[in-house]
Amino acid sequence: MTYESIIIATEGFDSKYCIVKGGQGSVFRVELLSGQVLAVKKIHPLDNGELNSLKSFESETKTLLKIRHRNIIKLYGFCSHARHSFLVYEFLEGGSLSERLRNNEKAIELDWIKRVSIVRGVAYALSYMHHECSPPILHRDISSKNVLLDHEDRPRLSDFGTAKLLRPNSSNWTSFAGTFGYVAPELAYTMEVNESCDTYSFGVLSLEVIFGRHPADIVEAISSLSSTSEILDILLKDFIDQRPLLPSPVAEELIKITKIAFACLNPSPQLRPTMQQVSASLAKEKALLKNSFPFITLGQLIDAKLGSS
CATH class of the missing domain: 1.10.510.10 (Transferase(Phosphotransferase) domain 1)
Known part of the structure; x- marks a missing residue:
């Protein structure tokens, strides 16, 4: 899983791949070339390029990297980038x-x-x-x-x-x-x-x-x-x-x-x-x-x- 493969799969986070829009970010359904399907939560940026909710982003990554439980969503990775910052989760069909x-x-x-x-x-x-x-x-x-x-x-x-x-x-x-x-x-x-x-x-x-x-x-x-x-x-x-x-x-x-x-x-x-x-x-x-x-x-x-x- 790489930054580039997610950008390519979503065509630069095109809205047609968005499944949920929220206050802090939008969730995209991402199917990689390998066939693996992911849920990617893209954090909304501010006009100056800073994350809309840096504290929330850090909290979620730090928390989910610490825990493993069958009834808690799996975090596969995250990216903090000047242009696109996002969290990568397992995709849940239900x-x-x-x-x-x-x-x-x-x-x-x-x-x-x-x-x-x-x-x-x-x-x-x-x-x-x-x-x-x-x-x-x-x-x-x-x-x-x-x-x-x-x-x-x-x-x-x-x-x-x-x-x-x-x-x-x-x-x-x-x-x-x-x-x-x-x-x-x-x-x-x-x-x-x-x-x-x-x-x-x-x-x-x-x-x-x-x-x-x-x-x-x-x-x-x-x-x-x-x-x-x-x-x-x-x-x-x-x-x-x-x-x-x-x-x-x-x-x-x-x-x-x-x-x-x-x-x-x-x-x-x-x-x-x-x-x-x-x-x-x-x-x-x-x-x-x-x-x-x-x-x-x-x-x-x-x-x-x-x-x-």
Whole structure:
């Protein structure tokens, strides 16, 4: 892989090869002469030739070069060049989770077994970043647009442009980062970040996978701590995404995931589970109450504690 081969394959980054346009850069589908297909994220330059977001570019390269996990996108290389600066990734045919959930036909294809696997995969990736990397790594922008799927709909966490290393004995105060609707509420009044911020975003993402849409109404009900909310009396089976076939094989798993997601959305950061606890709970083949799925309400799951039956 060379700089020249990527320039030739994209005809100088012609717009016809662009598949995603973002604020910091555009992503191109690149097929090399060897037949290998790559995703190349070209960073937008400024008029004076400097990178539009040098800090983001450096953060993403430094972070992804440190980590290797089956549920984190692979960075093959990067180029910092006066004319073109870009990052080279594996190409994932499934696109983003956000796109899949918005498209009715593709959402049907994303069956319940796949959805459970997606939630687990993201949890494993975050547990690895928080607990197995030294120093720990915060993603800071967990959302459905930053979860990519391969040809078998297995998830990869992507876009590490705002990732932060939690170095010991140093300040973890930082500027705001994240996607509206997924950001932990405490970041409205403090810029000190820790692992629980990612945990909160994971909770939102998990409910989005189960409900098929962003769970803004549920999140609001939890944050207000209102026990009188009518939402709490709704059956889980009536609130989940109705587009895939009924979730009979994994119905009890959906109860577990929803319960864990609600625990992750606790307004108090100190009371949220760690991603290590979350991934361990998701990995357990724990016997749940059989045939309880048709009768479980959202309120019962919000009140339930992580790890309880």
